[in-house]
Amino acid sequence: MYVCDEKESELGRQQAAGACPHCGGKVEAVDVKCKWRLCFMPLGFVVKRRYICTLCKRRLVLYP
Template sequence: MCLVWVCDQEEQVIATWQAPGSCPYCGGTIIGADVKRACRLCFVPVCFSGRRRTLRCSLCNRQVEG
């Protein structure tokens, strides 16, 4: 008997904008984004989380807390 756990998480960027300030790590510009996530189990959507705002540096791609 074999049990295979197949799950996936898909992220879709809805909107982006340039946030004020600069990255504390490298000094690059900060890009804000609205992201919508969907969790899937065996290619069937299980849950959708609402829109989440994230702030990331455009140079080093680190997530910045704001």
């Protein structure tokens, strides 16, 4: 039996360029720190940038 835990904490927000394709609202870039633990032992962390619409609260995904 494995006990796993993942915690996310928001580091900061800033306005991003462009508009939401669904509703036309403003887009925010959110920096999030993800921590993973296995049986209370920290495995590591990753800082991710996510894009969220301020009106409809949808998470937007960028495709290359």
